Amino acid sequence: MVSGWTKHGDGKHLAPGEVVRPDERLSWPRMVGFGAQHVIAMFGATFVFPLVMGLDPNVAVMMSGVATILFLLIVKGRVPSYLGTSASFVGGVLAIRAAWGGDTAGADAIVTGAILVAGFVLALAGLAIHFLGVQIIHRVFPPVVTGAVVMLIGFGLAYVVADVYWPQDHWVALVTMLVTFLVIVLFKGFVGRIGVLVGLIAGFVLSWVLDKAAGPVTSALPGANLRDAAGASCPAEGTYCVATAFPHDRVNFDSVASAPWFGVPDFHAPDFKTSAVLLVLPAVIALIAENIGHVKAVGEMTGADVDPYVGRAVAADGVGTMVASAVGGSPTTTYAENIGVMAATKVYSTAAYYIAAIIAILFGLCPKFGALVAATPGGVLGGVTVILYGMIGLLGAKIWIENRVDFSDPVNMVPIGAGIILAIGPVSHFIGGDFSLEGIALGTIVVLGGYHLLRAIAGRPARPAGSEAG
Numbered sequence: 001m002v003s004g005w006t007k008h009g010d011g012k013h014l015a016p017g018e019v020v021r022p023d024e025r026l027s028w029p030r031m032v033g034f035g036a037q038h039v040i041a042m043f044g045a046t047f048v049f050p051l052v053m054g055l056d057p058n059v060a061v062m063m064s065g066v067a068t069i070l071f072l073l074i075v076k077g078r079v080p081s082y083l084g085t086s087a088s089f090v091g092g093v094l095a096i097r098a099a100w101g102g103d104t105a106g107a108d109a110i111v112t113g114a115i116l117v118a119g120f121v122l123a124l125a126g127l128a129i130h131f132l133g134v135q136i137i138h139r140v141f142p143p144v145v146t147g148a149v150v151m152l153i154g155f156g157l158a159y160v161v162a163d164v165y166w167p168q169d170h171w172v173a174l175v176t177m178l179v180t181f182l183v184i185v186l187f188k189g190f191v192g193r194i195g196v197l198v199g200l201i202a203g204f205v206l207s208w209v210l211d212k213a214a215g216p217v218t219s220a221l222p223g224a225n226l227r228d229a230a231g232a233s234c235p236a237e238g239t240y241c242v243a244t245a246f247p248h249d250r251v252n253f254d255s256v257a258s259a260p261w262f263g264v265p266d267f268h269a270p271d272f273k274t275s276a277v278l279l280v281l282p283a284v285i286a287l288i289a290e291n292i293g294h295v296k297a298v299g300e301m302t303g304a305d306v307d308p309y310v311g312r313a314v315a316a317d318g319v320g321t322m323v324a325s326a327v328g329g330s331p332t333t334t335y336a337e338n339i340g341v342m343a344a345t346k347v348y349s350t351a352a353y354y355i356a357a358i359i360a361i362l363f364g365l366c367p368k369f370g371a372l373v374a375a376t377p378g379g380v381l382g383g384v385t386v387i388l389y390g391m392i393g394l395l396g397a398k399i400w401i402e403n404r405v406d407f408s409d410p411v412n413m414v415p416i417g418a419g420i421i422l423a424i425g426p427v428s429h430f431i432g433g434d435f436s437l438e439g440i441a442l443g444t445i446v447v448l449g450g451y452h453l454l455r456a457i458a459g460r461p462a463r464p465a466g467s468e469a470g
Contacts, residue, residue, distance in 0.1 A: 005023055005025035005349060005350075005351050006023060006025070007024070007026070007027075008021075008024040008025065008026055008349075011025075011027040011030070012026065012030070019301075019302060019346045019347070020346065020349050021302060021304070021349070022077055022078060022079070022080050022302070022304075022349060022350045023077060023349075023350070024349055025352075026347065026349070031349065031351050031352055031355055032355055034347050034352040034355075035354075035359060036355075036356070036359065037352075038338050038352055038355075038356035039356045039359045039360055039363075042064070042082050042084040042338055043061075046061055046064050046085045046330075046335075046360075047060060047061055047085070047373050049085040049086070049087050049388075050085055050330045051373060051376055051381065052160075052385060053089065053093040053094070053111070053330065054093070054097060054103045054107075055093075055111070055112070055329070055330050056266050056328060056329075057373040058266070058364050058366070058367060058369065058373075059265040059266065059267060059324075059327065059329045060324070060329050060330040061360050061363050061364045062265055062329070062360065062363065062364020062365070063323070063324035063327065063329030063330070063332075063364070064082070064083055064084050064324070064329075064330075064332060064357075065356070065357035065359070065361035065364070066320075066323060066324065066357070066361065067083040067321070068081070068083045068320070068354075068357040068360070069354065069357045070316060070320050071083050071313070071316040071317065071319075071334075072354065074312055074315065074316035074319065075309050075313055075316055076309075076312075077350045078304075078306055079294075079295055079298055079309050079312075080342065080348050080349065080352075080353055081294060081313070081335070081338065082334070082335045082338040082357075083317060083320045083332035083333065083335070084332065084333065084335040084338075085330040085331065085332065086286075086287060086290075086321075086330070086331040086332060086333035087153075087388060088150075088153050088286040088287060088290075088331070088333065088392075089115060089118070089283045089330075089331045090153075090389075091153055091156045091157050091423075092114070092279040092280035092281075092440060092441065093111050093114075093115075093280065094157070094160055095438060095439055095440070096111050096114060096276045096279055099276070100276070102222060103222060105268065106271070108328065109268055109269060109270055109271035110270075110271045110272075110273050110276050111276070112268070112270040112271075112325040112326075112329070113271045113272040113273065113276065113277075113325075114273065114276040114277045114279065114280045115280060115321060115325040115330075115331045116270050116272075116322050116326055117272065117277045117280075117281075118277065118280045118281055118284055118321065118331065119317075119318045119320070119324075119325060119331065120318065120322055121284050121318070122287055122288070122314060122321060123314075123315045123318025123322065124315075124318070125137075125284065125288055125315075125318070126291075126311050126312065126313070126314030126315025126316070127311065127315055129288075129310055129311035129315075130310075130311025130315065131311070134292065134307065137292065141288065141289070141448075143399050143400065143403035143405055144403075144405045144412045144416060145285075145447055145451050146286075146289045146396075146399055147396040147398075147399035147400040147403070147405065148396060148416040148419060148420060149285045149286055149396070149444055149447060150392065150393075150399060151394075151395075151397060152282075152393075152419060152420045152422075152423035152424070152443045152444065152447070153282065153286055153392060153393075153396075153423075153440055154389050154390065154391070154392030154394070154395070155389070155393040155423065156423035156424055156426060156439050156440040157385070157389040158389065158424060159426060160385065161382055161385055161386045161389065164222060164382075165378045165379065165381045165382030165385060166382035167219060167220065168219045168220070168221065168379045168382065169207070169217050169219060169250060169377060169378065169379025169382075170379065170382075171379075172203055172206055172207050172377065172380060172383065173379045173380070173383040173386070175206060175383065176199050176200070176203030176380050176382070176383025176384060177199070177382075177383035177384075177386055178383075179198070179202045179203070179383075180198070180199025180200075180383065180384060180387055181387075183195035184196075196384055196387065196388065199383065199384055199387075200376065200380055200384050203377070203379070203380035203384070204251070204376060204377065204380055207250035207251050207380060208250070208251045211249045211250050211251055216247040216249050216250075217247070217248065217379075218245050218246065218248075219248075219378075220244055220245045221248065221378065222378075224243055224246070224248075225243060225244050225245070226241050226242065226243055226244070227241070227244045228240055228241050250377040250379065251375060251377055252375060253372075253375060255371045255375065256368060256375055258371075259367040260367050260368065261366060261367075261368050262365055262366060262367075263365065263366075264365070265328075265364050265367065266328065266367075267327040267328045268327070268328040269326075269327075269328075270325060270328075278441055279440070279441045280441075281441070281444075282440050282441055282443075282444035282445075283331070285444065285448075287314075287317060287318075287331075287333050288314055289399070290333050290334055291310070291313045291317050291333070292310055292313075292314070294334040294339065295307070295309060295310045298339070298342075298348070301339075301342065302348050317332060320332040338353075410454075411451070411454045411455055411458055411460065412451070414454065415446060415447055415449075415450025415451045415453075415454060416447055416451070418446050418447075418450065419442075419443040419444065419445075419446040419450065420443060422439070422443040422446055423439050423440045423444075424443075425439065426438050426440070427442060429442055
């Protein structure tokens with residue numbers, strides 16, 4: 001159901017043990033409040049990850065609202081969910097930018113083209129799950145493989161922190177990281193859930209204060225002060241033209257001052273390159289796992305049988321990603337942060353998600369907000385991303401633990417270990433022409449292909465979820 005929600009009780013109160021089901025609602029003023037909570041819960045990651053990927057955060061926020069509405073329509077209102085920006089694509093996106101000119105309009109188009117194709121593949125996977133059953137996914141991607149892919153997606157981004165963000169201002173990065181640590185651990189409830197956003201704001205303010213009190217910092221910025229081997233200025237970053245250190249302010253508000261308060265975000269069309277698509281396809285595996293986990297979590301919380309909607313949910317996420325990236329937005333995924341809000345409030349009404357989506361679309365119509373987000377200093381991003389990437393990697397280990405994966409079995413241990421090292425390197429493997437596989441893409445192929453190859457050689461079928469061998 002997507003409209004005409006039934007009012008729960010008097011629309012004001014919940015008795016002990018009661019929940020507001022997806023097809024119910026409380027009074028509309030209360031639902032607006034719950035919708036606002038969902039916006040705040042998704043907001044930190046939804047605008048941080050586009051920033052990390054070099055995409056327009058205004059477009060990402062706006063299209064997250066559009067994608068959420070599409071999701072709710074496709075699942076017939078049975079699975080309450082917010083579709084925010086996915087972190088799983090970060091590694092592939094950064095690899096694309098390294099190969100196609102960095103932070104340029106041309107690279108932006110190639111990035112969103114690759115994401116759009118990945119969204120199409122995800123939508124096809126959703127259709128397959130819907131018609132063939134969710135067990136087909138468990139056979140192709142058992143927990144040992146899914147956990148490994150999630151882990152290498154996170155840990156495979158370590159070089160971004162080490163080579164790009166942290167060196168821009170290592171002291172600000174360190175302080176930002178420590179502040180985020182403290183907020184996440186010391187504060188419970190809502191403040192703890194938005195610890196990454198609080199840490200980012202704290203680092204932003206610290207950077208501005210240091211500019212005023214201590215003056216500029218000397219470091220290299222991607223795409224700035226480009227020099228060749230002889231020290232002469234050069235036009236485009238590449239093998240023989242690199243960014244070199246120079247004094248600069250940590251925070252620059254020039255673009256914020258010139259941006260209007262109201263306007264349409266900076267949309268752009270996608271461009272398609274086969275080699276770029278291959279770099280982001282591994283993220284599809286993580287998105288399938290995330291969506292299945294989300295649907296099962298909603299079923300457990302509401303007591304409803306939502307398994308028949310797993311395929312629809314996966315396909316809907318794929319459609320949301322396609323629509324968002326078609327205009328320059330970020331890839332989408334179901335958000336655990338919003339599951340936390342539902343668990344805390346016991347309100348699972350899809351009406352709250354429609355309201356949250358509308359609020360997000362209105363946020364996207366404020367270019368000044370997007371310019372402010374884009375002004376976030378690199379050192380601040382270093383302090384935040386070191387935590388985000390690490391947490392993503394450890395989610396893979398969590399999948400292994402929950403499914404009792406047996407690493408005394410070399411069929412599990414050998415390909416998984418090799419794939420993770422290839423991703424963390426990141427190791428590059430030249431194929432031919434201008435095409436090569438590296439990092440997360442190469443690691444995923446080794447994990448998936450190596451696991452099933454060794455299983456076949458050993459004459460053992462893949463174990464189902466929850467088995468000792470994974």
